[in-house]
Amino acid sequence: MRRLPLSLLAASMMLAIGTANAATQTTVPAAAVKTAEQLRDKAMNDNTAYDIVTSLTTEVGARLAGSPADQRGRDWAVAKFKALGFDKVYTEEVSYPLWERRSEHAEIVGPFPQTLDLIALGYSAGTPKGGITAEVVRFDSLDALKKADPASVKGKIVYVDVRMERHKDGHDYGMGSAVRVGGPVIASKMGAAGFLLRSAGTDAHSRTPHTGVTGFRDPKEAIPAAALSNPDADQLTRIVAYGKPVSLKLELDCGITGTYHGANVIGEVTGKKHPDQVVAIGGHLDSWDPGTGAIDDGAGVAIAMAAGKLIHDMPQRPDRTIRVIAFANEEMGLWGGRAYADKHGAEVKKFQLGTESDFGARKIWRMSASVKPEARGAIDQIAKVLEPIGVAYDAKAPGGGGSDLSQMHGKGMAALTLTQDGTDYFDYHHTANDTLDKIDPKELAQNVAVYAAFSYMAAQADGDFGSAPGAFKNDGAEE
Template sequence: MRLASLFAGLSALLATGLAPAFAAGPAATTIPDRALATAETLRAQGLKDDLAWTLTEDLTTSIGPRLAGSANDLKAREWMAARFRALGFDTVRTEPVSYPKWVRRSESGAIVAPVAQTLALTALGNSGPTPKGGLTAEVAAFASLEALQAATDAAVRGKIVYVANPRMSVRVDGADYGKGSRVRSRGPSLAAQKGAAAFVLRSVGSDNNRTPHTGVTSFADGVTPIPAAALSNPDADLLDTVLRRSAPVSLRLDLDCGLEGEYTGANVIGEISGRDDAGEYVLTGGHLDSWDLGTGAIDDASGIAITTAAAHLIAQLPERPRRSIRVVAFANEEAGLYGGKAYAENHRAEIAKAVIGAESDAGADRIVKLTATVKPSARGAIDRIAAALAPLGVTYDAAAPGSGGSDLSAVHAVGMAGLSLHQDTSRYFEWHHTANDTLDKVDIEQLRQNVAVYAVALYLAAEAEGDFGSAPGAFAKDGAN
């Protein structure tokens, strides 16, 4: 009798439209029509804006390479804070970031037997030094990291391990990079644990130049770093040929590099205030450090410049966006996302305030695709952002996740919604982490397209009515759209 009465009461409520609140789903996050109209203006302005070029030129020319922990590291931080202030950012501050300091002084290498051939190579970040005067040893060659893993310690002990990972193919999405970087990051530690004297691999790059690609490697706790270097692609081809024609083969390495204690740098933060005072913001930026071989133009001076220029464009609108735009120049991304991880830890408790994030760190060529990881009820807002970007040649893959970018992947991991704006990396991996990462590789028209894309995406996210799902632990299982 009681159940019948309850069902009758519920039916009456449904009939009158007064159903309990739990009967409806979560409110959808939306982008107002008026914001879309403003986005059209930003899109046009971005395609004519020269600020990103000016910033990229200045950073690479007046500062140059910015190896984390170097003298130029501090100069770059001071430069960045000064630029934020000069551009009228409302808040400029730094947050300390500590990490091991690695230095490179000199490097050389050669085949010494059965023929004599000089090799173009470069030490990997976190590489240990060779003994003073260099190291000569026989090569133990492996076709893959798996082959090295399967080798006995006796086959490796005292030798220079060489992993001939395949050359990267040219791809718009740079899909092969992960395969090679896995060898670079894990191989030296594995070789050291098996007793190797040193480690060498084919550079992780798609070029045919004698410009080796550096990059970071990691040694497991308790493992003493051994000398570790990357050969340029032509020199790896040469070594492959020598190994195929005769054995044994011996190399000589002379790497003067290594760790020199701890260093405290900083993330540099500039913020354009929104018109609301709720403390919410859209997070963007790039990393301020670079490797020391080139001037870090595409990795990542251009990323800092793109996002700073986009935020500056938004700040010039007659009305500020609802939420703030926060640009972070992250510290020491190259050696292990130190700046991103520090930011994630420092802001973990208030991660819901970072409504969504998008970082630029894949060069300066055109943005070709958008992906995102947000709560389901915010997917419609992402659809509208994607539609506003379509005239700029940006496609949308609604099924693919987006972490926001390299440093922002750490922030995403603690709960920030992610918006990834994928650049065409067909050219990027020719110059990535090499002496050829210089200003001449930046195409100003493609750079402007990046500014237009970021200005539109950041502005619309800042104007969204409703949130994108940021909350502590919200995206622990990334891939949920």
Template structure:
């Protein structure tokens, strides 16, 4: 069938929209203008700072399953209500309960001295009185994988890859890979214990970085701990003498049962499509040594503050803004996985989503996984974010952040909003994850990014392509 010619008005609208077609998802001009106003207002708004200050002061460390877990959920419910969210509710999340009670270690021979270390998540404890064994070392996870089990059996494995500071935090894949997979491989090859150079970039601080291992079967797990970077250096110097090196580990930790926590959710209800959502959030839990300011009190605060700014507009957005404070991200994305399982059949209702979970320094890059017809709207969002220093990389997929990657894997259209991670892994999973590491101005820039994109997505004419299996294989959730 021959297509009718465009009317003069339709043609002019297409030109004004920057080559958008009638089938494209487009953000109306009025919504773009409001988003610009939200962006500029957010830069002078301290809501996020007040929220993260409240969380880290009134609750502090929020280890999943600890007594502070319930206090954090109560805090989140109360904070959502105080900020004026229209709906506030929880959804249960169950997971193994791992506890840390005591940890110490030392080089026994040839040069006796103590070691600064921390037990890793899902590590079992050592036998009463500790575990003493000879150390065998590897400089990388690949070297451990290639090792003959005969050289490992009955020994404590040490793996020492070094992370370097990078804006995109790319070296975390090196450190976290050795932390998650390394203990499992060592156990399979007969090791009795595992030591890791901390997955962190603070080369000169005698503080260890904790984190989770890949153990999922407690019966096959071995005691595992991370050394501070200076202590890893010291162990390597001792090993370089070429003499047998013996280490003692004394860890009192382990899984003690199952716990049921919850994701805490707050919504700003849309006036036209209340059952369609822009999803944003952060994870509410933290590791126990610090107060969880950058990981991830900041993410929760950014999302709450962005939604609050939208709430305070004279008129509610067309679609709902859903903020999720996820449970137990640190021990294996338990909250994100439970959320995705519960809402998998509703994936088409999710307009667009992403989670903030890389600290509080500035967002510098945006990427997206959306349907082709929504690229114009993404470009409009990019235009509003550009004055904030955010570059749009159209070649990269968007993953949705750590917890919301689980919804993206089921078909939710997603952004990735990359924060500058240059400083992040100096403090990540350590006692130094405290409020003073957050720069209020950089935090406000994050809020400006989240408020502007969330509002524009909520107001868009058309959708971004969420559907079951829509983005399978784009690599963003890997």
């Protein structure tokens, strides 16, 4: 056959390679970008999410996992998905230990008798009837506790005094939650009689302690554990500073009483071209019990439901399915997210892209992504649609998928992280002040605009974002 000149052959090969590379790139068609912009703008003036979170926090209220309100919350979610017109509504069972809180009380016996405001932590053991009275030993960090002589701790009430500060991205919570989760376990292994911490929160002047989960999983290893409000922690710290032995009486009526069978609640807008391919979004339906769970995480459920509703109401169904998941019992160990990943992890390749909203209801200001390199162009397109409503794209950071969907990301799901302004989030997080008045309807609507626009663009994309078993292992995203 006739041979091509070398230069022409090279050019032909480069053209072939370029065409092949172009074919593997994931992009969003121009028509879908335009529709996403229209969805974004419509959502910015839509009150659906605020109506949803108002309904949830008013009609159900606090939703402690395993409590009677847990079932009421699930019934509410099923009914709400159906009322919003989702094409398919169903539940998937999630089982977990049933931990119950009944009462808590603490008082300093000496040298200066007085009561303290505190709250029991999830999976804490209860005290014997009549409580326990023991000397307090204070540590200014978790590391200091780890390095302590067990003999200095045995039989005493350990108090870890670490103060969180406000940050837009809320990064101090990593430190605060580590004390709350890990501190009681360490203290128990050292023979402590009980555990207290300064609340993992940033409100300096409110006597509202912040609850949250401990790392206890075996009731036989648990000790009584509770969080002090910041002003009460200040008071205890001042008293300890006198240098005299501080004796404290702690009474907690709480503990694990069995196994509970709850459920994730799921609503779908069925895709018309690829119904088995999924864009996954959601929030967690449970909350802690002192407040009504408005920002943690009624807002997340409302954002995802409202985004799905906006896409559902379009003249045509999206190409891929939009799946909205209201997860069970995130607060005491990601039980809903873990169960979901156990059930669906083997089919991770069908998941186009996903993320969960679980950081309040302030405006989203940052987006990051874990996707295959060939999908970065599509992420750039999504970023350009979100930029006019205040979202900056951090191309260097990974996307973890949020709390529960981090479990699917760990299986290999391509994921975003959409970060709300968390400057004051930890003022209210896990407290009695987590109530509807903390949500601004306009800010909530901006969240819906972000979720609706990105979900639609992902559903319409030509190509995928790289979901595959183990695809993003060790990418540095949150676990």
